[in-house]
Amino acid sequence: MIQEPVSTETAHGSEAEPEATRRAAGVAESSRANRGWWDRNADEYQIEHGTFLGDDRFVWGPEGLDEVEAELLGPPEELKGKAVLEIGAGAAQCARWLAAQGAHPVALDLSHRQLQHALRIGSSFPLICADAGALPFADASFDLACSAYGALPFVADPVLVLREVRRVLRPGGRFVFSVTHPIRWAFPDEPGPEGLSVSASYFDRTPYVEQDEEGRAVYVEHHRTIGDRVRDIVAADLRLVDLVEPEWPSWNSSEWGGWSPLRGSLVPGTAIFVCVRD
Ligand SMILES: C[S@@+](CC[C@H](N)C(=O)[O-])C[C@H]1O[C@@H](n2cnc3c(N)ncnc32)[C@H](O)[C@@H]1O
DSSP states (O other): OOOOOOOEEOTTSOEEOOEEEEOOOOHHHHHHHHHHHHHHHHHHHHHHHHHHHOTTOOBOSTTOOBHHHHOTTOOGGGOTTOEEEEESOTTTHHHHHHHHTTOEEEEEESOHHHHHHHHHHOOSSOEEEOOTTSOOSOTTOEEEEEEESSSTTTOSOHHHHHHHHHHHEEEEEEEEEEEEOGGGGGSOSOSSGGGGSOOSOTTOOOOEEEEOTTSOEEEEEOOOOHHHHHHHHHHTTOEEEEEEOOOOOTTOOOOBTTBOHHHHTTSOOEEEEEEEOO
16 A cells, blocks of 8 residues: 655654655565564554454455455354464454454564554464565465465565465465555555546556655555566466455445545455465
């Protein structure tokens, strides 16, 4: 989800507005920038979105699609006893719902501050601070893996992450992940009518970068087209079994950044990829 540029503290202690641009950003730079961004902005993020997410609901994105109805990880009654890895867990709301179904979740996130919010809300399961590109688990440790807008929109090398997920999954295991729908990159990230006119090429993969006065990235998002995402999944030796584009439901009047009922009624905002490790 492309964020509004947020002021950062400079070496001299004054506030400076980061510059938003499109430029290349590699694996290490993206990871460092996003760790810092999420550590600095976790408090505000949880204040702004915590109520919508719910402490122990599993919501796939701003449309509000709930795993209770979607069952993308399988029927809830079959989650009991399953070892599940949540990647980019934030405050671990999804992992908390999984634990309530009798699963054994592990919540992993790059941001220490996000995981402190998981502790604040309460967790009966492990919280791991690590990068999704280097999962600190043995091969075949999990029955399932999931990620609701965690890690995949932010990493420079999604195949690296998908290969890591495949490695830690047992044969037959599923990985379900949601990201910003790729079509959104062609439009301004605005919830109103100004967000309905194409303003950029869908085919331009140049990352969205916010950088400080020295040109250091302080926030990065990476764009992949739908075809890129499919090819990434295939390259990681996972099998794509579904691609879900949640429609905006009539009950949801909330805006989330550029996601709104207006845009949601016309253009998809989230893409959810359902993959299997054979
Ligand atoms: C939009 S939040 C989603 C969190 C949670 N699913 C939610 O809906 O609030 C994205 C999360 O991904 C995490 N993240 C970003 N890059 C990551 C990476 N390379 N590895 C692990 N987590 C990452 C961020 O720290 C952040 O908590």
